[in-house]
Amino acid sequence: MNRRFFLSNGALSLVGTAMLPNFLVRAAMAGASNATSKGNRLVVVFQRGAVDGLNVVVPFREKNYYAMRPTLGIGAEKVLDLDGSFGLHPALAPFHELYAQGHLAVIHAAGSPNASRSHFDAQDYMENGTPGNSLQPDGWLNRALQVEGALTPTQESPFRAVAVGNQLPKTLVGAVPALAIEDLNSFSVGGPGAKASSASNAFENIYAASGDQILRKAGDETFDAIQRMRETNPGNYTPANGVEYPKSAFGHNMMQAAQLIKSNLGVETVFTDVQGWDTHFNQGGETGQLASRLTDFGASIAAFWRDLGDEAANVTLVTMSEFGRTARQNGTGGTDHGHGNVMFVLGGQVKGGRVYGKWPGLEHEQLYQQRDLAVTTDYRAVLGELLTKTMRSTDLEKVFPGAGLNRNQFLNLV
Amino acid sequence: MQRKILSGVLCCLIAVFPQSGWSVSGDRKPYQPPPKQLAGAQRIEFALERLTFGPRPGELQAVKEMGLDQWFEHQLHPEQLDESALNARLADFPSIANLSVADLMLRFPDQQRVRQAMNSKAPMPENVVERKVYEVQAAIIRDQEAAKSEEKKQTENASPAMGMLETPEPPPTANSPADIPNNGQAPLATQQFDKKEQKVDLRARYEAAILRVLGLQPEQRVKALLAMSPEDLSRMERAMRPQEKQALLAGLSPDQHEVLLALDNSHEVVVRELVGQRIIRDIDxxxxxxxxxxxxxxxxxxxxxxxxxxxxxxxxxxxxxxxxxxxxxxxxxxxxxxxxxxxxxxxxxxxxxxxxxxxxxxxxxxxxxxxxxxxxxxxxxxxxxxxxxxxxxxxxxxxxxxxxxxxxxxxxxxxxxxxxxxxxxxxxxxxxxxxxxxxxxxxxxxxxxxxxxxxxxRPATAQFISRKLAVRFVSDDPPQALVDRMAQSFLASNGDIKTVLRTMFHSPEFWSAENYRAKLKTPEEFVISAVRVSGLEPQNPQPLVNAIRNMGMPLYGAVPPTGYSWKSDAWLNTGDLVYRMNFALSLAQNRENGCTRNWSIVPDAWNGESPVSIVPAEEETRIEYALMNGGLNATTRNAILSQLHLPPPPNSTTGATAPDADAYSQVVKLPPNQVEAADEMLAGYILGSPEFQRR
Structure with a gap:
């Protein structure tokens, strides 16, 4: 049973799709549709560990900011000014350029309405899209694809949702098949090459015959994806425009995100994450721990953007983190788990060059529980707008059940 | 007496099994779902799958002879178990078994510590050999720094991007011996070429010394290395090929082994030994x-x-x-x-x-x-x-x-x-x-x-720990009644872990047939169980460490304090599955360095060319029985057999491409190397099968 045979010989129409396993149908449909349709794509970057938004986009007019952060605060003269009130961390120079070009928007005091300061719970809530309800079994982005899929069933492809990394994040878990791929080039069984190895064919058949429903499904999806990936010749990728990505795990991930988007595999969403933001200790100010994380972060995303070239017109990237950090620095030159945070949205259709959101202020009485930046923009309003306007996922009640989102809450970012 | 009879019966069962329940041909029984409560041999299999890193060859019989309950009690008292074989393996790692953390840092310094010692801000060891580690590491640091400043000098004049991303190959330092060729003055246009050239020069410079040292007996080899200047030693190591580095370590005592590794990269010794001992303990x-x-x-x-x-x-x-x-x-x-x-x-x-x-x-x-x-x-x-x-x-x-x-x-x-x-x-x-x-x-x-x-x-703690244990040992979603019972034991015994595990082991929920192969193995469990069931004694744990890391579960590598999940959904994704299949193939084909096993029963003394008679289905049965105690699903078994691509049996009527299942129960004659290759593929397919991903 060879998929290529079916597809290349048009045998599908003779056999009819009813007899074929689902993945074959999907593959066939995708093959038919991808060449003609080229929709928008959404890239989600999760900063795991809770990034310190107040030092990423600095509210440099707030006196109390400097009072609460005597050694961590970044001076108004050091930040990269955005609008006379907020400034980027000096390590984010590439973002400053994208902001000036009007591609990058900043949303401050955004986050989850849930008060949890547990990394685990807060990430889970952010990713399942139902803060406070840990029983929600699937992720918001997967549900967004489900909703969209109901509108355009011919859009199916095994690459609709890809996580670059070795674990599938909660964000992408759900009924729409999603892939986790750490390295596109080594994504093969029995060795890379233009043809599937005999071992690869053997395992494909072994898994297809299995009575273990869950592993059979995982196997189907795996081999479907392997074959299509092989056809794109992933070993030969060269970034466009002479772009050089930082030699970091995140830089590598962003390069693979660009590679996926440009591959014409039917990719609609790419998820990747970046660690190292849990700066309880010795966080640093203008330079130091957080600064070096941000250097990598900004340079990787900017490289991705330039690598996309013309494709950038159809791509939107959004960043998020489980919660912000305490407004006051702690006793060990760092910050503890807080609440409100900053999000970035970058894209060809984004009305960038602006800081969005309602600023709650940093005076003592304005702080959430007297310690953290308050949340004035539900992160789901940001995501909901992007989904509605760029991804055709209009049924937001299905994507974010119980959130009661409506268009009035949108910030008009796009 | 009774035990002997039991084991005799078991042997008979094993002998009879292939003909009745296991052969692929004829009247094989369809796959039967396990009964409501696990019973008999399945209980033992289940206990070994859940309470160990998977069975070793022959372990089922051993547990059966001992009695399952008694085996469990033995397992609860590790201090009474014979660990002489394990301890012999762990003798490869003398330092991390014995030294205090402070002494480990002193003996195997990281770069920061070496720098401090270079600036007299940290003490250096008295012992001459241990001191040498610092001297060589310091020489490496000096070379690196010289290379960096040299590179900076060159790139300041050249186009900015040029050569920045190349791995720096340090040119000789100012205080290096005069006879080391100096390429630092080379024209900028040939910079990259010169880097390669330097490597070639380093090689040429040290080739004679390398060959001389490798020709020495272990004792003399160590002495000769320690007699070299720190600069020469560090550069010679850089000029060595990987196989030569391996050869350098051959035949050394564990202590000498450690010293030589420390001379090369002292910080790495501790990391490698830490992950190495973990793998060895898991297996042995x-x-x-x-x-x-x-x-x-x-x-x-x-x-x-x-x-x-x-x-x-x-x-x-x-x-x-x-x-x-x-x-x-x-x-x-x-x-x-x-x-x-x-x-x-x-x-x-x-x-x-x-x-x-x-x-x-x-x-x-x-x-x-x-x-x-x-x-x-x-x-x-x-x-x-x-x-x-x-x-x-x-x-x-x-x-x-x-x-x-x-x-x-x-x-x-x-x-x-x-x-x-x-x-x-x-x-x-x-x-x-x-x-x-x-x-x-x-x-x-x-x-x-x-x-x-x-x-x-706290009762909440009793619940939290008991549930986590039940998720690890019983099911992704363990019955609340079981968790409650374990939590009661926890509180009643003031948190005695043995008591909690005993309660779990003697609970009907543990033995529910629904739990049979219901847990997906984590990457660590998958890799270790494959090595254990194959009867392997890996000489080098590093490839296994890497395999587990590639599957997304680096040992000691979970960044968040939550650690890794014990639930299936965390480990069931495409990338992970690809790595699992590749590892299974690689292990079976003896491509995992240090893990070698002959899967075939072709005698070593077999005359190389003359064909061997085999029955493919019997080969499959033999290897399946060795690797999967509870057997494979019939569909998996047939799929595996149909993928062997053996030449059709002489009297097959179905043609060359797709012989039916019956064809595999007939004798075929093959050259021995083809039999061996087929057996390796069989083992690889079984270890990579859906069934083997579960416990």
């Missing part, structure tokens, strides 16, 4: 349940190895002195020990938490310093959320802060030099604290002890 320990529990607690009290450069050393002590001796002990004792471990105090930042009104903070204020001394609540939060009562354990943000106050002063004495836990009274926050309604009057370190006792004995 007879106290399997204890080792599974070590794995469980290391994950529960997760510590990330790259938190800072000192962490690998502290992790050696954490595993060896804190977790391992208490893996089947008392929970409160274990919790106390982790809280008093320098590793945990550093990992969750408590070592740097200072009471805002403590003596230390007040003194800083008096001196007019811009004091940033204060609380760090990282450990306080995770102590409750992850180590004891769980996130729904009934605490608030205010409780977290109060716990942080109680634990101020719990720190580490000179962490840069491997110092131990120390309580610093000067950093302790004065005053009474209140946690979850309990008052803690000011009493220094005792406040923390009382708090730990309080947390360890």
């Amino acid at each position: 320990s007879n106290a399997q349940l204890n080792q599974v529990m070590v794995d469980f607690w290391l994950n529960h009290f997760n510590i990330f190895i790259n938190k800072n450069p000192n962490m690998p050393y502290y992790l050696v002590g954490f595993e060896r002195d804190v977790i391992r001796p208490r893996a089947l002990g008392n929970f409160e004792d274990l919790l106390e020990a982790t809280a008093h471990s320098p590793a945990m105090m550093l990992y969750l930042d408590n070592a740097s938490s200072i009471g805002p009104h403590s003596e230390a903070a007040e003194a800083q204020k008096r001196q007019g310093k811009n004091s940033d001394a204060g609380l760090n609540e990282n450990y306080a939060r995770e102590l409750m959320e992850l180590h004891t009562v769980g996130v729904n354990g009934g605490y608030t943000q205010a409780d977290v802060t109060e716990v942080a106050r109680i634990l101020t002063g719990w720190g580490v004495d000179r962490p840069g030099q491997g110092g131990d836990f120390r309580y610093f009274e000067r950093r302790h926050e004065p005053g009474t604290k209140t946690v979850m309604g309990e008052k803690y009057k000011e009493s220094g370190e005792d406040e923390g002890r009382a708090l730990l006792h309080f947390l360890a004995t």
Whole structure:
């Protein structure tokens, strides 16, 4: 049973799709549709560990900011000014350029309405899209694809949702098949090459015959994806425009995100994450721990953007983190788990060059529980707008059940 | 007497099995789902799959002879089990078995420590050999720095991007021996070429020395290396090929082995030995349940190895002195020990938490310093959320802060030099604290002890730990009745881990047929179980370490304090599956360095060319029986057989491409190398099959 045979010989129409396993149908449909349709794509970057938004986009007019952060605060003269009130961390120079070009928007005091300061719970809530309800079994982005899929069933492809990394994040878990791929080039069984190895064919058949429903499904999806990936010749990728990505795990991930988007595999969403933001200790100010994380972060995303070239017109990237950090620095030159945070949205259709959101202020009485930046923009309003306007996922009640989102809450970012 | 009869019966069963239930041809019974409660041999198989890292060859019979209940009791008492074979293997890692954390740091310094010693800011060892490690590492650092400044000089003049991303190949330093060729003056246009050239030159320079040293007996080899100048030694090592580095280590005693590795990269020795001993114990320990529990607690009290450069050393002590001796002990004792471990105090930042009104903070204020001394609540939060009562354990943000106050002063004495836990009274926050309604009057370190006792004995803690154990051992979604029973045992026994496990083992929910092969193996469990069931004794654990890492579960590599998930959904994704299949093939085809097994029964003395008669289905049955105690699904088995691509049997009527299943029960004659290759593929397919991914 060879998929290529079916597809290349048009045998599908003779056999009819009813007899074929689902993945074959999907593959066939995708093959038919991808060449003609080229929709928008959404890239989600999760900063795991809770990034310190107040030092990423600095509210440099707030006196109390400097009072609460005597050694961590970044001076108004050091930040990269955005609008006379907020400034980027000096390590984010590439973002400053994208902001000036009007591609990058900043949303401050955004986050989850849930008060949890547990990394685990807060990430889970952010990713399942139902803060406070840990029983929600699937992720918001997967549900967004489900909703969209109901509108355009011919859009199916095994690459609709890809996580670059070795674990599938909660964000992408759900009924729409999603892939986790750490390295596109080594994504093969029995060795890379233009043809599937005999071992690869053997395992494909072994898994297809299995009575273990869950592993059979995982196997189907795996081999479907392997074959299509092989056809794109992933070993030969060269970034466009002479772009050089930082030699970091995140830089590598962003390069693979660009590679996926440009591959014409039917990719609609790419998820990747970046660690190292849990700066309880010795966080640093203008330079130091957080600064070096941000250097990598900004340079990787900017490289991705330039690598996309013309494709950038159809791509939107959004960043998020489980919660912000305490407004006051702690006793060990760092910050503890807080609440409100900053999000970035970058894209060809984004009305960038602006800081969005309602600023709650940093005076003592304005702080959430007297310690953290308050949340004035539900992160789901940001995501909901992007989904509605760029991804055709209009049924937001299905994507974010119980959130009661409506268009009035949108910030008009796009 | 009775045992002997039993084992005799078992042997008969094994002998008969292939013809009745297992052969692929004829009247084979269809796959039967297991009954409601597991019984007989399936019980033993299940117990081994769940309570160990998977069975070793012959282990089922051994447990059957001993009796399952008795085997379990033996497993609960690891100190009574014979570990001589394991200990012989662990003799490869003498230092991490014996040295204190401080001595490990001294003997195997990282770059930071070497730099300090170079600037006389840290002591150097007295011993000549240990001193040599510092001298060679210092020579490496000098070479690296010279290379960097040289590169900077060159790139300042050249186009900025040029050569920046090349791996720096250091040119000789100013104080290098004059006879080392100097390419530092080469024209910029040929810079990259010259880098290669330098490597060639280094090789040419040292080739004779390399060959001479490799020609020596082990004892003389070590002496010759130690007699070289630090510069020559470090550069010669750089000029060596990987196989030569291997050959350099051949035949050395474990101590000499360590010394030579340390001369090459001293920091790496500790990391490699730490992960190496873990793999060896997982595979070879007879106290399997204890080792599974070590794995469980290391994950529960997760510590990330790259938190800072000192962490690998502290992790050696954490595993060896804190977790391992208490893996089947008392929970409160274990919790106390982790809280008093320098590793945990550093990992969750408590070592740097200072009471805002403590003596230390007040003194800083008096001196007019811009004091940033204060609380760090990282450990306080995770102590409750992850180590004891769980996130729904009934605490608030205010409780977290109060716990942080109680634990101020719990720190580490000179962490840069491997110092131990120390309580610093000067950093302790004065005053009474209140946690979850309990008052803690000011009493220094005792406040923390009382708090730990309080947390360890909460019903929420009993529930949290029992559920986590049940998820590891029983099912992704264990029955509440079972968790409740385990939690009651936990409370009634004051947190005795053996008692909780005994309750689980003797509960009907544990033996429910629904649990049979219901858990997906984690990457660690998959890799280790494949090696164990194959009867392998890996000479080099590193390829297995890498395999587990590639599957997304690097040992000691979980960044967040939550550790890794024990549930299937975390490990069931495409990338993971690809790595699992590739590992299965690679292991079966003896491509994992240090793991070699002959899967075939072709005798070694077989005359190379003459064909061997085999029945493919019987080969499959033999290997399947060896690797999958409970057997494969018939569909999997047939799929595997149809993928062997053997030439059709002579009297087959179905043509060359697709012989039917019956064809595989007929004799075929093949050259021995084809038989061996077919057997390897069979083993690879079985280890990579859906069934083998479960336990």
